[in-house]
Amino acid sequence: MANAWLAVADGRAGVRVHRGSVLDIHAQAIVSPANSQGWMRGGIDAVYATAFPQVENNVRSAVLALHGGELPVGEAQIVATGETEPAWLISAPTMRRPGERLPVDTVHPYLAARAVLMLWLTGRLEDGTLVRDAVHTIAMPGLGTGVGGVAPSTCAHQVAAAWDEAFNPLHV
Template sequence: MTVNTPLRVVLTDINPKVVEAWRAAFADHPEIEIRKGSILDEQVDAWVTPTNSRGRMDGGVDAVIKRHLGAGIQLRVQRAIRDEFAGRLPIGSAVCVSSGAINPKFLISTPTMEASVENVSATLNVALACAAGFQAIHRQNRDKPGSITSVALVGMGAQTGSVPARVCANLMWTGYTLFNDYSFDDYDELRATIIAQLDDIENAPADKRVRIARPARKR
């Protein structure tokens, strides 16, 4: 099903290399707002935070958001992971929970790594996480239309995941353009689609951007 969602998207990070890489990768998407700064300053409906599979908010942006929103946010994230994924959130999945605050109203947690600190620079985790974050927005708006009309994301995997800025930006571009075209029935379908088409991306140049095409449905 093709989806056209009027979603305001903000990319913000304190790392100037990530911001510069975003500007190059998203040059043909003037609708994307890109700026250097903290996600805490963004007035949007949802923040997307890169996390680990257990939802332990003890490092990177996760820890910053936990300090800002309070310890209860980790409990809500981990409860959602337990209820929806039996306690372990797979790469390429996400949970969307109430933040307990006015801004943002929702926090979307999507893992870029299994553990709290892990080098994921040679993986597709950033593309999977970014796409899963947008899939969570689709799901939330499907259940409660108009819940999320604006979202802010940081450079996924670029800090504790050791992903180079250009690779991070290009994989996030892949996740964003996939969201722009499709909503998936479930996270398994999303993961399978990305992995099948990006499996050999490690052999591509660092500045290569890959647009995912959704496979034709079997009749």
């Protein structure tokens, strides 16, 4: 995944590639390429659920309370991790159901990345603080590249397209 990120990172200010665990990055927020129901039982989500014992309950509660039980692919929700760093987890579904294998021609990594970036640009925390004022670094793993089966290069190119749309809308 790191090689795929490196292939698209050049020329995109603010993008840094880290080789290793996403949990090793000093960040205020971490991205969960979740499923729409907020279950965190597989892939990187299971790692997050172990590292942050309250987070799955926080995601599920937010999905139920704010999204009627299903956070659609293409939307994102920020919740507290229960830890000081990262303090926030951004749930951005890449699949509707847990364990779903994504089709080769999926655009779900793009939709998830775009949702994360739009949340950062315009979203608010529960206390009304702009997300971008509280979160300066977001750690993002591959989106859909584990359980979903998306090729790392596909993910990286789709995340780059979302980045370009969010931060340089005339580029697309």
